Amino acid sequence: xxxIRRHCSIRNKVISSGGKIVYENPxxxxxxxxxxxxxxxxISYPKFYKMDRLSKLGFLATEVLLKDLRLLDKYKAExxxxxxSNSNASLDTDLKYFESTKTIASPALFVYxxxxxxxxxxxxxxxxxxxxxxxxxxxxxxxxxxxxxEIVMASGKTDACxxxxxxxxxxxxxxxxxxxxxxNNGGLEHTAEQLQKLYHLxxxxxxxxx
Amino acid sequence: xxxxxxxxxxxxxxxLNLKHLKPEDIGDDQPLFVExxxxxxxxxxxxxVLLQQQYNIKxxxxxxxxxxxxxxxxxxxxxxxxxxx
Numbered sequence: 001x002x003x004i005r006r007h008c009s010i011r012n013k014v015i016s017s018g019g020k021i022v023y024e025n026p027x028x029x030x031x032x033x034x035x036x037x038x039x040x041x042x043i044s045y046p047k048f049y050k051m052d053r054l055s056k057l058g059f060l061a062t063e064v065l066l067k068d069l070r071l072l073d074k075y076k077a078e079x080x081x082x083x084x085s086n087s088n089a090s091l092d093t094d095l096k097y098f099e100s101t102k103t104i105a106s107p108a109l110f111v112y113x114x115x116x117x118x119x120x121x122x123x124x125x126x127x128x129x130x131x132x133x134x135x136x137x138x139x140x141x142x143x144x145x146x147x148x149x150e151i152v153m154a155s156g157k158t159d160a161c162x163x164x165x166x167x168x169x170x171x172x173x174x175x176x177x178x179x180x181x182x183x184n185n186g187g188l189e190h191t192a193e194q195l196q197k198l199y200h201l202x203x204x205x206x207x208x209x210x
Numbered sequence: 211x212x213x214x215x216x217x218x219x220x221x222x223x224x225x226l227n228l229k230h231l232k233p234e235d236i237g238d239d240q241p242l243f244v245e246x247x248x249x250x251x252x253x254x255x256x257x258x259v260l261l262q263q264q265y266n267i268k269x270x271x272x273x274x275x276x277x278x279x280x281x282x283x284x285x286x287x288x289x290x291x292x293x294x295x
Contacts, residue, residue: 035229046248049229104262107255108226 002153002180003187007164007198008065010057010175017064019201030171034060045125052093052112053173055121058084058166061177062122069179071160077129079159081152082119084177085135085145086167089115118166130158140165140176142195149180149190165199214286222282225260226253238283246281254279261285267292 008017013033014024023040025033034056038048043063048056071080093112100106111117116134123132131152137144149163164177176199180190188194219233222242226249236247242257243249249257257279261267267289269275278288 044230046228046230049227104259106259107252111252 002190003184005179005181005187007178053168055118057175058118061175075159080128081131081158081161083133083163085137088169089136092169142192146192215282218282239281
């Protein structure tokens with residue numbers, strides 16, 4: 001059995017950790033919200049401003065998820081995996097890049113026209129060197145996420161896994177990430193039903209706010 | 211030249227999303243890459259795009275990039291030289 005040690009969400013411009021709000025700014029645009037959240041969370045990381053929206057959301061969620069945890073003191077960098085899924089892939093950035101090609105294509109946008117870049121940005125920031133996977137699914141699918149995270153944890157190569165959902169298109173955004181461990185440090189049992197329950201914790205209907 | 215360098219600092223911050231910086235934070239002679247502002251290879255490509263969009267300058271030889279993009283001052287000198295040529 002594996003255990004969900006922590007979980008966090010970003011939806012409707014509200015960042016929650018374990019169901020408790022850690023930052024909210026519903027009146028702002030998504031771009032403003034993410035930049036202000038970085039400042040509010042006292043995170044200094046200049047490269048954040050160069051990231052696309054998908055990477056920024058994944059970055060912020062992981063910062064909140066792992067806050068004060070010192071994960072790599074407990075696990076080898078090669079033993080921590082990142083498994084993310086969403087339904088819009090990198091479409092948010094693809095559209096911006098396509099727009100830029102009408103004049104001069106932007107190299108800085110082009111490098112984010114792959115959905116799994118968000119996993120790379122998380123790994124660079126956190127120093128994680130384990131398995132990465134990114135799945136594009138029709139909708140949040142707790143069964144698929146549960147199954148793949150379990151496979152990764154059973155591989156013998158992974159002791160902890162950051163898994164979940166990071167999705168964005170325009171102002172619409174939906175993030176749910178959790179930290180999975182083999183040891184039970186007061187965590188919740190890892191089941192698809194549990195993921196479904198946590199995903200909907202404190203969540204209203206998804207609203208782009210636009 | 212001073213006005214051109216001031217414009218360049220503002221344009222670089224905007225084009226490269228250096229939101230943590232203000233124009234006055236960038237020295238005229240400060241190296242832009244590695245030990246200076248820490249720009250990377252993607253930023254170098256964005257600087258080439260910036261020259262093309264803002265100053266209608268297409269770099270004839272990309273191998274000259276390291277010298278041209280050494281600092282705001284060297285970029286300004288390149289723009290001046292190219293526009294008067």
